[in-house]
Amino acid sequence: MGTINIFENIMKRNDEIAENNKKIINNALCINIMSSPGSGKTTLLEKSLKVLKNNYRIAVIEGDVSTSNDARRIKNVGVRAFQIKTENYGGGCHLDAKMINEELKKILKKSKFDFIVIENVGNLICPADFNLGEDKKVVVLSVTEGEDKPLKYPLMFKIADLLILNKIDLLPYVDFNIKSFKNNIKKINSKLKIIMLSAKTGKNINDWIEQLKLWYIEKNKF
Amino acid sequence: MHEVSIAEEIKNVVIKKLNENNGKKVKKIKLLIGEMTTIVPEALQFALTIVSENTPMEDCKVKIKVLKTKARCNLCYKEFFIRDNNFLCSKCKTHEIEIIQGREMIIQSVEMER
Ligand SMILES: Nc1nc2c(ncn2[C@@H]2O[C@H](COP(=O)(O)OP(=O)(O)OP(=O)(O)O)[C@@H](O)[C@H]2O)c(=O)[nH]1
Ligand SMILES: [Mg+2]
Ligand SMILES: [Zn+2]
Ligand SMILES: [Zn+2]
Numbered sequence: 001m002g003t004i005n006i007f008e009n010i011m012k013r014n015d016e017i018a019e020n021n022k023k024i025i026n027n028a029l030c031i032n033i034m035s036s037p038g039s040g041k042t043t044l045l046e047k048s049l050k051v052l053k054n055n056y057r058i059a060v061i062e063g064d065v066s067t068s069n070d071a072r073r074i075k076n077v078g079v080r081a082f083q084i085k086t087e088n089y090g091g092g093c094h095l096d097a098k099m100i101n102e103e104l105k106k107i108l109k110k111s112k113f114d115f116i117v118i119e120n121v122g123n124l125i126c127p128a129d130f131n132l133g134e135d136k137k138v139v140v141l142s143v144t145e146g147e148d149k150p151l152k153y154p155l156m157f158k159i160a161d162l163l164i165l166n167k168i169d170l171l172p173y174v175d176f177n178i179k180s181f182k183n184n185i186k187k188i189n190s191k192l193k194i195i196m197l198s199a200k201t202g203k204n205i206n207d208w209i210e211q212l213k214l215w216y217i218e219k220n221k222f
Numbered sequence: 223m224h225e226v227s228i229a230e231e232i233k234n235v236v237i238k239k240l241n242e243n244n245g246k247k248v249k250k251i252k253l254l255i256g257e258m259t260t261i262v263p264e265a266l267q268f269a270l271t272i273v274s275e276n277t278p279m280e281d282c283k284v285k286i287k288v289l290k291t292k293a294r295c296n297l298c299y300k301e302f303f304i305r306d307n308n309f310l311c312s313k314c315k316t317h318e319i320e321i322i323q324g325r326e327m328i329i330q331s332v333e334m335e336r
Contacts, residue, residue: 003250003333006239010231010253010327093224126224126260129327154307155258188307190317 014130017097021133024104029216030116032132034156035140036149037122040166042070043199044140045117048209050077056114056216061103063095063121070119082107086121094127095120101133114216128155136215142167143174147181154188162193164208169198228261228327229269233279236332240278245334250283252331258291258304258324291324 009015021030033041042062049058060081062070067085074081084099086092100118107113118134120127139160141149144167150157157163163185171178178196185192195211197204232251240248251270255261263286274280291304295311296318302311304324310317 002243002245002336003331004239004243005331006235006329007331008235008329010228010235010329013231013234090227096227129224129260151307155260158258158309186317188309190309 011129011131014097017101018131018133021097021101021104024101024108025116025133025135027220028113028116029136029212029219030118030132030134031136031138031212031215032118032120032127032134033138033140034120034124034127034160035122035142036124036145039122039140039142039145040199041119041122041140042073044164044166044197044205044208045079045119046073046077047199047202047205048212049074049079049117051209052115052212053077053079057112058115058117059107059111059113061100061107061116061118063092063099063119065092065121080107080111080113093121093123093125094130095132096130097132115212124149124153124156128153128159135219136161138162138164140164140166143170143176146175147177147184150181150184150188157185157188157192160189160192162195162211165194165196166199168196168203169201225261225265225269226273228266229273232270232329233273233277235329236279237277239332240334243334243336245336246278247335248279248282248332249335250285250333251279251329253284253286254289254326254328254330255286256289256291256324256326258321259327261327263288287330289323289326292322293319294322295319 035041058079060074060079062081062083066087068083071081071083082103084103089099137160139156195207236248267284270284293304294301297316298314300313311319
C-alpha cells in the first residue's frame with residue numbers, strides 16, 4: 001500500500017492543447033460563442049458574417065452533437081464552415097481543445113484567416129470549463145430564456161468577455177425585465193459588456209460587427 | 223453528462239501514475255473540486271465507477287472535497303466566501319475582487335496497492 005500525492009490539474013491536458021491552439025491561430029482573432037440551445041448563435045453569425053466577409057477572411061467551426069445543419073447554413077451565406085460532430089469523440093455536450101486542434105490543423109494547412117469563429121454546442125453549462133485557445137468568449141442569451149439565467153448559470157457569465165442579449169424584437173411579448181437582468185449581471189460580472197440586438201431584424205447588429213473589428217484591430221495593432 | 227469526459231481524463235492520469243509507480247490496483251482517489259466549476263460531485267462519482275469498470279481502478283474509493291468559492295478584495299484585501307452569486311467585497315462593496323478559490327479540478331492523491 002502506498003499513497004502518492006499528485007496534485008495534478010484535471011484540465012492540464014486540455015489547457016496545454018489550448019495553448020498550442022493559440023499558437024496555431026496566431027494573428028487571427030478567435031472567438032468562442034456559447035449559449036443554450038436555440039438562443040440564436042447561428043442566426044447571429046449568418047447575419048453578421050455576410051457583411052464581415054467582404055473585408056475579412058473568415059472560417060467558422062460549428063460544434064454539434066450529430067448534425068451538419070449549422071455548417072450548411074453558414075456556407076449558404078458564402079462563408080467557409082467546418083463541422084465538428086462531438087458524437088465522433090464519444091459523446092459531447094461541449095467542444096474541447098483537442099477537437100478544435102484537429103480541426104484547426106486541417107483548416108489552416110491550406111488557407112489563412114482573419115477570423116476563426118467557433119460556435120460551441122448549445123449548452124450553457126460545461127463549455128464554460130473548457131478553454132479552446134480562443135481570444136474572446138462570447139455568451140448569447142435570448143430574451144425568451146428569462147432574466148434569471150445568469151443567476152442559475154453564473155460561471156458562463158463570469159468568464160464571458162461579451163454578452164449578447166438576442167431576440168429583443170420579442171421584448172413586447174415576453175416577461176423579460178431588462179433592469180433586473182442588468183442587476184443580475186452586475187452582481188456576477190460587473191465589467192461584462194452587453195450588446196442588445198435582434199439577429200432576426202438586424203437591429204443593433206452593427207454594434208456586434210464593430211466589436212469584432214475592434215477586437216481584431218486590438219490583437220493586431222503591434 | 224460532461225462528467226464522463228472528466229472521469230475519463232482522471233482515469234488516464236491515475237492509471238499512468240499507477241504504472242509509473244509499479245502499482246497493481248488503485249484503492250482510493252482524492253479529488254478537489256471547486257464550487258465554481260460545472261462539475262456535479264455526485265455525477266462525477268457515478269461517472270468514475272462506470273469508467274473504472276474492468277480497469278485497475280475498479281471499486282476504488284473516491285473522495286471528493288468541494289472547495290467553496292472564495293475571493294479577495296483588491297482594495298481592502300479582505301478574503302471572503304462568495305454567497306448567492308454576490309461577486310462583490312463583503313466589506314467595502316466594490317466589484318474589484320479576485321477569485322482565489324473555487325475553480326479547481328485537481329487530483330490530490332492516489333492510494334495504491336503495489
Ligand atoms: N424572434 C427572433 N427569433 C430569432 C432571433 N434570432 C434567432 N431566432 C430564431 O431562434 C431559433 C434558433 O436560432 P438559431 O440561430 O438556430 O439558434 P442556435 O443558438 O444556433 O441554436 P443551436 O445551434 O441549436 O444551439 C430560430 O428559429 C431562429 O430563427 C431573433 O433575434 N428574434
Ligand atoms: Mg446553431
Ligand atoms: Zn459537456
Ligand atoms: Zn473590500
